[in-house]
Amino acid sequence: MEFNILVLDGDGIGPEVVAQGVRVLSTAGKRLGHRFNYTYHAIGGAGIDTYGNPLRNETIEEAKKSNAILVGAVGGPKWDDPKAAVRPEQAILGLRKALDLFANLRPVKVFPSLKSASAVKPANIAKADMVVVRESTGGLYFGEPKQITETPSGRTAVDSMVYSEEEIRRILKVGFEIAKSRRKKLTSVDKANVLATSRLWRDIATEMGHREYPDIALDHILVDTASILLIKNPRQFDVIVTENTFGDILTDEAGVLTASLGMLPSATLSGSNTDKQNSSLGLYEPIHGSAPDIAGTGKANPIGTILSAALLCDYSLGLPKAAKMINRAVETVIREGHRTSDIARLGQTSISTEEMGDLIAQKVDSL
Ligand code: IPM
Ligand code: MG
Numbered sequence: 001m002e003f004n005i006l007v008l009d010g011d012g013i014g015p016e017v018v019a020q021g022v023r024v025l026s027t028a029g030k031r032l033g034h035r036f037n038y039t040y041h042a043i044g045g046a047g048i049d050t051y052g053n054p055l056r057n058e059t060i061e062e063a064k065k066s067n068a069i070l071v072g073a074v075g076g077p078k079w080d081d082p083k084a085a086v087r088p089e090q091a092i093l094g095l096r097k098a099l100d101l102f103a104n105l106r107p108v109k110v111f112p113s114l115k116s117a118s119a120v121k122p123a124n125i126a127k128a129d130m131v132v133v134r135e136s137t138g139g140l141y142f143g144e145p146k147q148i149t150e151t152p153s154g155r156t157a158v159d160s161m162v163y164s165e166e167e168i169r170r171i172l173k174v175g176f177e178i179a180k181s182r183r184k185k186l187t188s189v190d191k192a193n194v195l196a197t198s199r200l201w202r203d204i205a206t207e208m209g210h211r212e213y214p215d216i217a218l219d220h221i222l223v224d225t226a227s228i229l230l231i232k233n234p235r236q237f238d239v240i241v242t243e244n245t246f247g248d249i250l251t252d253e254a255g256v257l258t259a260s261l262g263m264l265p266s267a268t269l270s271g272s273n274t275d276k277q278n279s280s281l282g283l284y285e286p287i288h289g290s291a292p293d294i295a296g297t298g299k300a301n302p303i304g305t306i307l308s309a310a311l312l313c314d315y316s317l318g319l320p321k322a323a324k325m326i327n328r329a330v331e332t333v334i335r336e337g338h339r340t341s342d343i344a345r346l347g348q349t350s351i352s353t354e355e356m357g358d359l360i361a362q363k364v365d366s367l
Contacts, residue, residue: 002035003317006066008059011045011088012290013300013353014072020302020357021070024329025309027361028322039066043095044074044088044290054091060098063281068316069095070309071285076292092285096136101268101283102167103174104136104247105311108234108254108264111334117259117343120231125257128234131178132254134247135171136268138163139197141244163197163243168204174274175241176213185217185238189226189246201243223250230254251287260342261288262301265308267315279318284308298352301340303330306360329363 007022009015022038029036041059042050054074063069074088095101109129115122143160172188179186188205190198202220209218221229223246229236230253242250255261268283286304294300310326313319338359341350351359 002037003029003067004037004039004065005312006059006063006069007038007040008043008069008071008091009040009046010043010072010074010091010290011076012073012292012295014044014074014290016072016295016298016300016353017286017302017305018070018072020353020360021305021309023357024306024326024361024364025070025312025322027364028309028313028325029319031325031365032319032322034317034319034322043071043091045076045079047091048079048086048088052086054086054088055094060095063095063099066281067279068281068312069283070305070312071095071283072305073286073288073290075290078292088290093141095283096268097142099281099283100137100270101281102135102137102271103171103269103274104134105174105178105267105269105274106132106134106247106251106254106264106287107311108132108251108258110234110258111263111331113335113337114259114263114343117339117345119256124232125234128237128257130234130237130254131182131239132247132251133171133175133178133239133241134251135163135167135241135243136247137244138167139244161195161197161243161245163200165200165204168201169208170271172201172205172208172241174269175239176208176216177274179216179239180213183238184215186213186219187226187237187240188218188220189223189240189242189250190220191223191246192220193222197243205241226250227253230257255287260301262286262304262340262342263307264288264304265306265311267308267311269315274315276315276318276320279316282312282316284312284316298354299341299350300353301342302353302357303334303340303360306330306357325364325367326360328367329360332363332367333359
């Protein structure tokens with residue numbers, strides 16, 4: 001089969017990690033007799049520099065014609081002026097919104113041989129394996145009003161946390177369905193002791209649990225408690241479902257469990273393809289940022305992007321075999337002891353972004 005992939009390198013280490021993601025993806029495709037056509041667009045800071053625009057309409061239109069979108073990362077100090085009218089981050093947020101990609105899936109799995117490379121005690125993280133389902137088109141990120149105003153007594157700023165029943169239902173459904181295919185445990189994370197949006201969220205979750213998913217063990221925990229439990233006993237989590245901002249923060253925290261944020265992939269999906277059965281457009285990116293401090297040094301870890309390419313095969317292309325090949329290749333290379341510097345222990349030799357991509361592509365080809 002033939003597939004069209006829109007590739008958005010972004011900024012900083014984005015182009016370096018994406019190059020390895022594309023190479024591994026192509027290797028898997030080739031082995032299985034598929035053809036991938038790649039179209040590249042500049043977004044984020046690179047988009048601002050080239051077109052004065054972090055996300056052009058052309059890019060959104062191209063995305064709609066594609067089977068999947070592979071993204072590096074956006075942002076950097078160069079575009080960080082808080083007064084700037086355009087910001088690199090608008091590219092990612094704009095794509096999520098324009099394509100209604102409301103379900104951001106972030107699987108967090110600790111590789112056994114990396115246990116000791118984590119900042120968290122190995123005993124705490126052993127066997128941790130969860131999926132965080134983060135709502136990604138609502139909440140504080142998009143709620144109106146959102147502005148800074150001048151008042152006689154100084155400036156005031158407002159962000160609005162808004163969730164409709166429909167928005168809550170559809171993301172909870174994704175959480176319940178994924179839990180159904182795993183260990184049948186769903187933890188809904190909110191701040192219902194303080195926030196109205198969370199009280200509505202909890203209400204709907206409880207109702208859906210009773211009526212539609214009686215076989216799923218549903219529990220509710222407050223986001224502050226969740227941040228403790230993620231470090232103290234992450235094994236207890238199977239699927240976590242939560243709103244946009246909480247999910248942003250908790251998944252960075254969860255990244256610590258896996259030794260490096262550089263290991264974590266993500267898939268951002270819309271309604272029809274959240275169950276893997278109905279392949280449709282999705283956006284795939286590592287959860288790390290653009291890491292401008294190490295851009296161009298060859299130190300970036302491409303594994304988050306490569307694992308995102310596996311999710312891409314699974315959710316947008318309907319190629320579970322390709323996904324398995326990529327996942328197995330990554331596991332093997334890690335088990336064999338190859339490390340980029342972010343996951344190497346003190347004194348352990350580390351390899352470059354490209355060398356890591358090479359090794360994983362070779363495994364995809366030979367396993
Ligand atoms: C993420 C990132 C984005 C977010 C930024 C780049 C807008 O941190 O995907 O987690 O906050 O959603
Ligand atoms: Mg984030």
